Amino acid sequence: MKKQFAVIGLGRFGGSICRTLSEEGAEVLAIDMDEDRVNEFTPIATHAVIADSTDESVLKSLGLRNFDHVIVAIGDNLQASILTTLMLKELGVKKVTAKAQNDYHEKVLNKIGADRVAHPERDMGVRVAHNITSSSVLDYLELSHEHSIVEVIAGRKMDGKTLIELDVRANYGVNIVAIKVGGKINVSPRADQTVHSGDILIVIGSDSDIDRFKKQLL
Ligand code: ADP
Numbered sequence: 001m002k003k004q005f006a007v008i009g010l011g012r013f014g015g016s017i018c019r020t021l022s023e024e025g026a027e028v029l030a031i032d033m034d035e036d037r038v039n040e041f042t043p044i045a046t047h048a049v050i051a052d053s054t055d056e057s058v059l060k061s062l063g064l065r066n067f068d069h070v071i072v073a074i075g076d077n078l079q080a081s082i083l084t085t086l087m088l089k090e091l092g093v094k095k096v097t098a099k100a101q102n103d104y105h106e107k108v109l110n111k112i113g114a115d116r117v118a119h120p121e122r123d124m125g126v127r128v129a130h131n132i133t134s135s136s137v138l139d140y141l142e143l144s145h146e147h148s149i150v151e152v153i154a155g156r157k158m159d160g161k162t163l164i165e166l167d168v169r170a171n172y173g174v175n176i177v178a179i180k181v182g183g184k185i186n187v188s189p190r191a192d193q194t195v196h197s198g199d200i201l202i203v204i205g206s207d208s209d210i211d212r213f214k215k216q217l218l
Pocket of ligand 1: 031052076
């Protein structure tokens with residue numbers, strides 16, 4: 001059976017989640033208290049309804065407890081976001097992802113049982129900063145406070161060397177998990193694959209090891 005998603009709040013964040021899930025063929029119930037927003041998503045989502053998610057009877061009548069994953073993407077109204085998240089977890093929704101506006105909001109959402117808290121502005125800021133400070137870093141994904149995945153451009157020092165010659169695992173403690181060459185991605189590069197300057201490497205490791213790798217090899 002197809003997974004069922006509900007998105008509450010159809011602003012920029014919730015709207016783009018709703019659009020992407022729908023494009024991927026998922027069943028999506030789109031909810032907003034604003035009629036114009038709901039009208040905009042009527043042709044996109046499986047169902048779109050005007051509703052106030054802080055009203056518990058509304059959550060019950062929409063049958064949200066039976067959904068696999070509910071995304072609370074309410075923007076500025078922290079009280080509505082917190083109350084909605086709390087009630088969804090009390091109803092027994094298996095997975096609730098909530099958008100946090102700031103660190104305090106994130107703390108509260110975690111305390112009341114949100115399964116995942118998204119902090120899009122902060123996370124995007126970190127990614128853009130990594131991209132600005134190091135011209136070889138194309139993208140950055142934080143896995144934990146100490147571990148990341150980075151997408152970097154191979155430099156001259158790596159040019160013409162095979163993965164076994166570079167031996168980045170032994171030398172830097174990082175792993176090259178994929179290599180992109182000319183738009184094609186190889187997700188399980190062999191040890192004898194040669195790296196050329198300009199290739200894009202996807203590297204996983206601790207932040208300090210990645211830093212050493214970047215300084216010495218890129
Ligand atoms: P973003 O920063 O992602 O653009 P917005 O603040 O613009 O977020 O959008 C949040 C959406 O959430 C708005 O469309 C608003 O109408 C909706 N919303 C706010 N409170 C509720 C609520 N209690 N029930 C349903 N929708 C709500």
